[in-house]
Amino acid sequence: MxxxxxxxxxxxxxxxxxxxxxxxxxxxxxxxxxxxxxxxxxxxxxxxxxxxxxxxxxxxxxxxxxxLGKPLPADGSTSYRPVLAVFGVALALALSLSIALFGSPLTLRTAEWFVTFSMAMLAMLKLQDVETFSSMFVGYDLLARRAVPYAYAYPYLEALAAILMAGHLLPWISIPVALFIGTVGAASVFYAVYVQKREIKCACVGGSGNVPLGFVSLTENLAMIGMALWMLGRMAL
Structure with missing residues (x-):
């Protein structure tokens, strides 16, 4: 037409x-x-x-x-493309900034930016449709099941922690937030996947993705915990 x-x-x-x-x-x-x-x-x-x-x-x-031998993925098929896109772009941004500011791609700030940029982009994907995200999240998160408002607040908390930690701003806010949501998230994913042996979709890339709950979501939460502990250690020095 x-x-x-x-x-x-x-x-x-x-x-x-x-x-x-x-x-x-x-x-x-x-x-x-x-x-x-x-x-x-x-x-x-x-x-x-x-x-x-x-x-x-x-x-x-x-x-x-x-x-022509180029079939589209079937509806509902598993795809890690959104996750790979987030991590790939976050890494490229972190390397670019490190080279521009420090003259080297391999710096501690590169690692910090990679984690925080990844968190920020994952939060952005969730914020595109908070209603759908919250419905998926309540399905496996231990705290969200008991307090539904937490499922709506989670993307905002993740974005807040990511933005503050990227610039080393207000660590007395960013560290507790990242440590709390990361710990609850890691425990929830571990229980759902490795204890209950459930096969469900992960809400880590928002409601539009079809990524299985498991390694990716667990990595996201462990990275938040690691970043929070790293910044806490820096403050203690």
Missing amino acids: VMDKHVCPYGVKSKWLLERAGYVVDDHWLTTREETDAFKRRHDVKTTPQTFIGGKRIGGYDDLRGF
């Missing part, structure tokens, strides 16, 4: 996929709603675009990807 106020993104992407695979594309635009509806009736399909190769209908965008 190509109209004055709408260009079908899947049509553009289908054409690109075909050309990338070496096909010469004869692109037929559907420029009105009537033309589009008539096309669907004629070919007994529910969506556009539709790809035809050698006179044979391949199907819509998803079908084309499968035909």
Whole structure:
């Protein structure tokens, strides 16, 4: 569909996929709603675009990807991509700042920034949809089950601790917050996964992700505990 106020993104992407695979594309635009509806009736399909190769209908965008050997992940399939994106970007930012400020990528501040930036981005993902996050979180967090407001407060507390610790600000607030939510979180994940042997989704990347509860969430909480203890040790020196 190509109209004055709408260009079908899947049509553009289908054409690109075909050309990338070496096909010469004869692109037929559907420029009105009537033309589009008539096309669907004629070919007994529910969506556009539709790809035809050698006179044979391949199907819509998803079908084309499968035909070309590039199928999309099935709905509900496990994906660690959000977690890898968070950790990868956090590490790159930490290294970049360390090089800019200290002339070296390998500094103690690099490690601190990596942890705090990761915490901040994970909190941001949760804050996109606090309602969905809280529903997932209550499913396994020991404190949130008994005090539901804690599930709503958790993303804000994580973001607060991350921001303050990144700049070594107000440690009398950031250290207790990170230590508390990290300890409760680690205990909850350990109990749910390793004691109860439950297989549930982790709320660590917010409600939109499909990451299994386990190592990732436990690592997030242990990192918060470690960062809090590290900063506490710095204050004691």
